[in-house]
Amino acid sequence: MTMPLTEEQLMIRSMVREFARKVVAAGAAERDRTKVFPADILNQMGELGLMGMMVPPEYGGSGSDAVSYVSALSEIAYACASTAVVMSVQNSIVCESLLHFGTEEQKKRFLTPLAEGEMIGAFAMTEPEAGSDPVSQQTTAVREGDAYIIDGTKRFITSGNHAGVVLVTAKTEPAARHKGISTFVVPKDTPGFKVGHQEDKMGLRASDTTDLIFEQCRVPADHLLGAEGQGFEIAMRGLDSGRIGIAAQSVGVAQAALDAAVHYIKNRSQFGQSVSKFQGVRWMVADMAVDIEAARQLTLAAATLKDRGETYTLQAATAKLFASEMVNRITGKAIQLHGGYGFTKDYPVERFYRDARVFTIYEGTSEIQRVVISNHILKDKRKG
Template sequence: MLFKLTDEQKMIRNMVREFSRKVIAPTAAERDRTKEFPAGNFKQMGELGLMGMMVPEAYGGESADTVSYVLALSEIAYSCASTSVVMSVQNSIVCESLNNFGTTKQKQQFLTPLASGKMIGAFGLTEPDAGSDPVSQATVAVKDKDDYIINGTKRFITSGKHAKVVLVTAKTDPDAGHKGISCFIVPKDTKGLIVGHEEDKMGLRASDTTDLIFEDCRVPASWMLGKKGDGFKIAMSGLDSGRIGIAAQSIGVAQAAFDAAVAYASQRRQFGVPVTKHQAIRFQIADMATQIEAARQLMLSAASMKDRKEPYTKEASMAKLFASEMVNEVTARAIQMHGGYGFTKDYVVERLYRDARVFTIYEGTSEIQRIVISNNILKDKRKL
């Protein structure tokens, strides 16, 4: 099925495209070099409604559909993948989890400032010994009268340094497996929440990634998100939505690499003619364009299923798997088309190649996506 965008979806895409390329793109390379967090970008993005796109207007959001959101996210990723990953976590995991599981009071206190971009959020799930297997996490939350006391360490937390509020999972019943995990809203200034080691990453360098350490971190029981034991369900729901966002980021980065490669090849001359006259380069261009479009259709399919409130776990994993593998191949081809120049920081494809590498890893590795997809297929087969 070829998706026909509505006039409103096209308007949002075009608005974000113009903002992204005029405001975000010019300083992206410098931020990659200095690792400077793009706080100014997020302030402007909040004013444009991009930090809580799918949040209801009653809580400061735009009430946008998922298709509009992924189109916007792709345009941000086109200019700066670091900026896009913060936008993705903010929208699809933090804001959506609060919107779907939060109480009215929790939404008023936390969701409204998040949706407006006045506050950056983070989600704490991964741990040093619990990556693809979140049930094995060691963080615990023990009830003490009207509070919970949290102890543990979360690792590879996007925006861990700059976030003002963290949604964190912890075991409240260690013997109950995935049903014994709960989720808590923890403001950054809560005593006992410590920002730990900041990673020096290969890519996405303007987006901070840190440890978050909880040492007798006391939070009110009223800051539990959802019900006791809902933590695993909240995390998996957020990851389903987040995986469509990873596909969107992958497509934005791949499109940027493709455009840069085509532009370079069109002006580069070898053997007396532009290299685009050579069949080998033309075949590369055709393959790259086809891969990007296939990924885009998978992304739009998953996003539209989510908008129709249909089950979309399998489709989100398919979109994430294909798009994240695709962007690694497309950025590698883009460097190849640049020749030796592609290996230098003078050309944008070098940064895009580094940024793309993590997309097959975070929010579920490619191997995990294949497990999710096959499990859903076999489950459906058993129902026949």
């Protein structure tokens, strides 16, 4: 059974599709080559209400549902995966965390400009020695009077160089393991906070990924997000939403790769006929289309549960695992269908292939998704 979209959801998807294919896609290849952050496009997306889609209007957002959000995100990813990942982190993790756990003052000061697209946000949990295991992070936050002093280094932070505010996890009670992790709202101009090394990446090259360094970074106590010790819960809730976002990105890139491949094989002749006439090629196209549709429905199903206010951790992990693995298969096949030309930068499938590779890694590797899924099936409770 497919997940039908409402008239409003279809209208949002249509609007974003037109914008993405006319505006976002136009400079995607050049941004990939030059590693230029899509600031102007993100500003336009803010004006369209795409940077805080699930945030209520009273805080500057569009008040859209999760199904509309993943549909819109897929369309942006179809045009430019680098732009889509910025949109995804902004909506799924940063805005959502502030909406659900922020004080009224935090929402007015930080959530509203984020949702309106006036400011970019980042989420900083990963560290040099703590990726899949967040409990091993070494960043600390020590209370001193009316402030916390944060020390540590975060790694692989999306939008780290352009973010005006960062949600930072740190240990406030190291002996308490995951229950001793807290989250802080840290503006970029906070003394002791600086941007470190920027990665030269394989894909998503127009989206900056950096180290963030905190050295005696003094953050006011009222910048604590939620309660002390609630940081792990905040992160896991944000990652559930983020994983739906990655699934949506995967669907968008995969659809772009399939469409590019279909266009190529229809216009390429070998052995006196169109390449699209060969049975082996047609079967490959059919398998690609089935894979994409399965990923799309898993993504919509997870988003629907989110809209209903139901627990969707399992469905988010399932969608993320299948869709991220799927897009790597699809982009690889798209290159194969292009033959030698697919291995060159003259055709977009080469970029799609590079962009897709990280989807099985960030916001929880495929292996971590399998742990989440199997724990739900086997009813194992996390220890610690």
